Amino acid sequence: MTRRMALVGAAAVGAAGAVRAQGAEDYSRLVADDEAGWARLARHYDVSREVIQLENGYWGSMAEPVRAVHLAMLQRLNRENSVYARRAMQADRKAARERIALELGVLPREIGIARNAAEALSALIGQFRDLGAGDRVMFSDLDYELVQGTVISTAQARGAEAVKLRAPDLPSHDGLIDFYRRAIETTPRLKLLILTHMVHRSGLVVPVAEITAIARARGVQVIVDAAQSFCHIDFKLPDFGADFVGMNFHKWVGAPLGVAALWIRASAISQIAPARDEPEAKDVDAQTRLHLGTFDFAPLLSVPAAFDFQARITVPTKLARLQYLRNCWVKPARAIEGVEILLPDDPRLHGASTSFRIRGRTSVADNILVTDELFKRFNIMSVHRSGLGAGACVRITPSLFTTLDEVDALVPALRTLAGEMAR
The missing domain is CATH 3.40.640.10 (Type I PLP-dependent aspartate aminotransferase-like (Major domain))
Structure with a gap:
């Protein structure tokens, strides 16, 4: 290990130690279907439950510990201005x-x-x-x-x-x-x-x-x-x-x-x-x-x-949960007449996100209509995507705060829309 890596590693370990000292829960051993465990993690996210948010590929909501640090940094920058920006902040940016x-x-x-x-x-x-x-x-x-x-x-x-x-x-x-x-x-x-x-x-x-x-x-x-x-x-x-x-x-x-x-x-x-x-x-x-x-x-x-915060979860644990939530809607949706799933189930080829289209609905306007119907009638947020050779589609992306009940709400909505819209 180089001296640089040792110093940076020491800093990272020190930060993680401070988190543990505050009694922060370690989520790295959660299994994908432990709904109680993932509900505890979800409490770190101040997200609205008024809409089922299945469009989390745009950006990720900050967990509360991160949001607190961000707010503190904004306050310090505003309060100390160039005194901080031109002096102590240079070391913080380097770190x-x-x-x-x-x-x-x-x-x-x-x-x-x-x-x-x-x-x-x-x-x-x-x-x-x-x-x-x-x-x-x-x-x-x-x-x-x-x-x-x-x-x-x-x-x-x-x-x-x-x-x-x-x-x-x-x-x-x-x-x-x-x-x-x-x-x-x-x-x-x-x-x-x-x-x-x-x-x-x-x-x-x-x-x-x-x-x-x-x-x-x-x-x-x-x-x-x-x-x-x-x-x-x-x-x-x-x-x-x-x-x-x-x-x-x-x-x-x-x-x-x-x-x-x-x-x-x-x-x-x-x-x-x-x-x-x-x-x-x-x-x-x-x-x-x-x-x-x-x-x-x-x-x-x-x-x-x-x-x-991510170190308390780890990427393999996160990916297993996201793929689990993805599979909970994709696998039953494959059986719906008129719904086309655009990815195979090979875990090497997907993470949280998978797109679908209603059979025959390949235009941008068609897929905007699907996202609008999901939102207005079923309270589900999604997003249309365009540019694939085979036509436009709708992308679904759960997040770590997404519940199994929220994912399960998508399948009956797709069954209804496919029955109405498939060509």
Whole structure:
């Protein structure tokens, strides 16, 4: 262990010790169907029960211990202003970055703080240096809209070609790997591949590490979008085998809105051009690739508290609960005539989120109608998603505070809507 890791690790252990000293419950041994145990955890979330909230993929509600720290940081910033911001806060920002690096399994200088994953990924794609006239950059309909737009505009600006793939409609784990293998091997002058680890449209988890290995063997660089997957699926960033990753902390880490990061492997920092407003940028720190200016510091300074709370649950325990809740509606919904579930039940391919559509209802308007009907008639919040090759859909995402009764309410609602709307 390096001296840096030892120091950061000591700080993390100290924070966790303070939490334990306050009598905080450890939830890491909860089993997925322990409703009483998960109800105890849910009491940490001050969320409305007036609506059944099954759209938790947008951002994650803060647990009360995190919200308290965030409020305290806002109050301190407002009270002390530049006295804190220009003096003591610099050490606190450094400590927050070190804690983030520790959780990600990387070096602090490989982390660049961003406001959201879209901003991070836009910098990684738009500032990727090794893309010129005649080269190709590959993406798919699985990728986030802004990511797709950035790929296309960057390729146009460089005289390169943006190659868009349509992913399989009902993918298997090995089928996804073979799909990307064929695309990579049959695309000459391919320089860059964009991979989304967890797809925001359908909830699909893409086998990024296996696909990245194929790409890197042919000299293709990979940028990974982990906005939906970090602290949802259990991994460290180097596990992907890629050199560039963008992620959010306001989703499954449960930090406040407005904090995210990009990661660039130290040996690859020079492959991403510095931000335009970094006049003396060096190839030794990833933060020089994204200039923040003055931003809301409170979310960043609250991230360690969010990690402390998540440590009381652990990612494997969290994922098991989320997959359990997902399966509690998906498996009976498969038996409903007219309901199409867009993912298989292979646990390697999903977490909390899974999308569906009513048979024959593939337009955006159709799926907005479904979400409106779920909300108005059944008191269930969901969200439509568009952009998949097979058409639009509706995404369902439970959270840690979601109850089994809330998930169970979805199935009879789908049975009613399918009976009315299926073509």
